[in-house]
Amino acid sequence: MDETARIVVGIDGSEGSLAALAVARQEAALLGAPVEAVMAWDHLDQPGPEPFDPHYSAEKAQAWLDAVLARAVTDEGPAVTGRAVCGHPATVLLDAGAGADLLVVGARGHGGFLGLRLGSVSHKVLHHAPCPVLVCRERAAGEVPSTDGRPVVVGADGSAPSRRAMVWAAEEAVRRGVTLVAVHGWGLPSAASGPLADPSAFSLSEAFSEAALELVTEEAARVRKEVPAVEVEVRSDGTGAAPAVLDAAEGAALVVVGSRGRGGFAGLVLGSISQQVAQHAPCPVVVVPDAD
CATH class of the missing domain: 3.40.50.620 (HUPs)
Known part of the structure; x- marks a missing residue:
């Protein structure tokens, strides 16, 4: 012990x-x-x-x-x-x-x-x-959340809180002997989406998608250096940050998020993404706080 x-x-x-x-x-x-x-x-x-x-x-x-x-x-x-x-x-x-x-x-x-x-x-x-x-989450009497082979999911956006969450999640995945799924959710600016969007929005979407995949791949490489034993799968999703993590949470043993990500306002301890994930995820959620 x-x-x-x-x-x-x-x-x-x-x-x-x-x-x-x-x-x-x-x-x-x-x-x-x-x-x-x-x-x-x-x-x-x-x-x-x-x-x-x-x-x-x-x-x-x-x-x-x-x-x-x-x-x-x-x-x-x-x-x-x-x-x-x-x-x-x-x-x-x-x-x-x-x-x-x-x-x-x-x-x-x-x-x-x-x-x-x-x-x-x-x-x-x-x-x-x-x-x-x-x-x-509350479960039926006596029921314990299953962990057998289910991955640990972590939100990744390149921010310092997200990186701390990724390290925590990687260590947890190693302890459980499962894969870490690193998810980066993104979305186009409102002016570039919808029925009135400029036709060039398609190429903009491709650019966002490529940049997002590059970001989450780099973050996965970073966490592998800190936790060499971890096996990481990367995902990029254009539905938005919280929806992407919540979608990946289906079938996961655990979801991990940083307390605040990119765009978080100074002074706010818990960001909107982590709040949404904690509110709606179907499995246990870990929120990793900012460093002191």
Whole structure:
């Protein structure tokens, strides 16, 4: 076991958080790391279905968490320790994630509105986390996302955040023994597309396509130098950045994106592309933050 590695997962007893726990343990097995399951509580938002208890305490919160983990962790996989912390869920998770290799959250927990793909806690964690964040979709009870042979997909645009994401994704692909699929999505300017576009737009499209393929090929070569064991497949897609990554995500084990790519505004922690991917990808998504 790597005693320096650490994976943190947020848990509140919901199906989404239990799915996140299962994925966190998958990642822990790959890294040889322990898992710390963190639950936030306060006196006005007590876990479990029991009636409000005016005398609720830290000891009761910890006992409830321990019971949840005892029911959820029944095999001999990576060890899980539980910690109940009084505070707002997002704040508690962000504090726990400091220094972690990975912070895992469910897309929605208790209190999430039906129809919303990403809850308020996971949304805030994605915007402010100090480490890579994995967002896990809720699945049927007991179902764990399949990883057998499925590729890791990463968005590539040549920016510094994208390059950090590519290295993280390449190392993950090697750990899993699968191919890394590097995707660069692009699109023509609006004036060069549509029914009123200039006839020369076709040659412009060819130029964009060639440049995009060259870019993603160069980025793949760059990541191979840093992670020599990785096998990389490159794709260029003219449907746009987020649609290209989401299309490649079908059948993927994991999608990885940088927190911001080209065109991101200074001061924004999470860019529009990474938000769209985190909201709509059919598989777990990892968002790799900018360097400090």
